[in-house]
Amino acid sequence: MKTNIEQKQLLFIVFLTQCFSLIFEQIFVKNLNLLVSDFLLSQSLSLSIYMLTVGIGALLGEKIKDEKLIMRMLFFQILLAIMYSTALPITWFIHSFVKITSLNILAPPVLAVEPVRLTIMKFSLPIIGLVGLLTGLELSAFLKIANNLKGEKSVNLVVFCSYLGGFTGTLFFAIFLPYLNMQLLLNVISFLVLFMSAYLYFKIFSYTRLDLKKASLILGTTVLIIVLFSYESDLTKFHLQSRYLQGVNIRINSLADLSTLSSFYKNNLPEQNDVIRIQTQYQFADFVTRPNIGTTLYLNGEPQLDPRWNVSYHEALAHIPIQLAGQVPKKILVLGAGDGLLINELLKYSTQIQSIDLVEIDPAIINLAQQNRFFLNLNKQSLDNKIVRIHILDALQFLRNSQDSYDAIYADFPLPFDYDLLKLYSFELFTLIHKHLNSNGYFSFDSAMDYAYLGLEKSINKNKWTLILRDTLYAAGLKEQYPFFANESFMFVSKSPIQINTALKKLGADYQYLTSDILANSIISFKNKVPDFYSTFPKSENELSPANINSIFSPKLNYLKSGEL
């Protein structure tokens, strides 16, 4: 089939088509990851389905007659424009629907987490499949157009430009996405695809005017994208409010129940919470304010600060180790905890502490902690204290380079939900911590060993994460382990054997939460919960199994997923 397009124009369009398609694929993965809190699952399933359907699309294109395929290009492009602009809102609606309706109450809320995750995946992945299929069909059409162009190399150049477009798309995503609004970017891309489709239409077929059917198709899509543009902030707000809904279940047994759901969305959703999202280079910080509860901070969807447990959590993490050790450390290293709340607790001993080094990877969290009123109310400007030195770095990199040693090392990391976060509980990190502790020093952290929603399994073999953590610490040389429980489970590890103190000492700090009973019960209460922890405690390195050592090169993902999807 003869067309009026020149080689350069065709190559540029191929480049842009593939570039946009790959940007979309990456945004889709990022969005899905935020919805289901599992990067590897989101990336693997989305990318593999995308690749597979591009292949199928290209093969299908081979089967369609040249002229027919090229004629349908306008339709493919318009469909792609629609998919790009509506994909995220569709996944948000799926997420919200699955969360609110009976799909979420087939099992108790926590046990329902896995089905919810899979249901969201099941309904969302066809979107990326359709985009892949359309991209493959387009690629096939471009190859057919190139076949009819003068010059032998056109086909090869089309293939090359398609790969180059893919490369540019991924590079663009990696560099700019942390600073861009995903939905807005996709709306812009949709417009460009629509513009491109019109250009191709006139260029290939030399039409000077559109027939009514095609014109209304383009007009309809344009209107749709404009509507999505105008309501972008409302859609995002709807998504965020749904994302952080708690305790709402509406059973859908009949069509009539849909009106209850729609009335909930219309009338009740805005009252449930108010969400403010701040995007940083590393994460989304969501401030969720709920009536009667106050403001909770979520980082990438995982709760970080909550008015219901801010005081008890930070007091337990900061003070129980000091009480167990029986003395205030002079030189402290804090890993994570850029919000400043843990530092605020430690500063209660400021006259006895010489220095606190704080290592936080995300500069935006430090800025918020130093400037945002929500944080300042909680951390009492602790980060501005003159004994606090702030290092904006990855914890592992800091420890690999630092020459300092400490009397106490605290870690307040996100829970190990995915492979990225598992490195914060790895053999390598624990080995470095062991190296940086003074001979009478200790290391304390939120061990994430209790699942408040499942209850603690008594047998350590059923509580795999506890086993992994215990053996990984042991392999790294941290053998004096004293797990303790105070509302949540924490770990206290001393470098050398010490006499544990469980009687509350007056060390110069006032506590709101910590009492002598809580301290006295903290270790016993864990012992009662997981007696196996001690009875099966390894006696030497030979008893350790590589299957239980969490290394950055062979991570052991055994932690249960978040209860809040």
Added chain:
Amino acid sequence: MLSKRQIAIYYLIILLVATSCILYEFTLAQLLTAIIGNSIVQYTLTIGFYLASLGLGALYLNFFDQKHQKEIETLFKIELFLFVLGGFSPVLLLLCEFLIRKTISSTSEHYVQALMFFACLFSSIIGFLSGLEIPLLIKIGQKKYSVSASIVMGLDYIGTFVGIMLFSFFLFPEYGIFKTSAVTSFATLIILLWIFFFHKNNKPTLLGLIALAMICIVYMFFAGNIENLIINKIYLAKT
């Protein structure tokens, strides 16, 4: 006359080629994630460079290399190179990381850039070689098996799909980075053996392949020990 079995094996080899290439790439991306974190960026960059170099590889063969009449020989050389670079790229990247740390501190912002440069370089070389493989397999398919280019392309995409699923749901969670790269090398070795038995039969090559097989088996069996050695002697080593 070719038997159905031979054609089926040829199809299987195309799948293996695509699967092993994406496995090499994902292993690199995961290693980079392990060292500097932020999996979204590391995977995105690795896949981006892989795609670009796939294109360059295909382009190079079509535009510049007019001598690729001996497809089998060229494919054999490429697979050999992939076996070495792909299989050992995690170890090589960690050695580069060690040297970078020796030159500039890992707290410097240039550390991440330098490390990414090497990761993207390895990723691009693997991608470039993979880009050469597909046109060669198409040529071989057309000449010897009467198989169309579309089938090869289709199987290539399916192989990539299989590779991603295998990596994410079986190899990496079960075996970790080093054993996964050892298993992938084994897949490349199977491709080399296929070329040897069906197309290129001579004694020195056979001896060479036996040596490679030995290396591969040792690598697979001792991947755990190699990992421990790397962690203690390279990753945690003072510079």
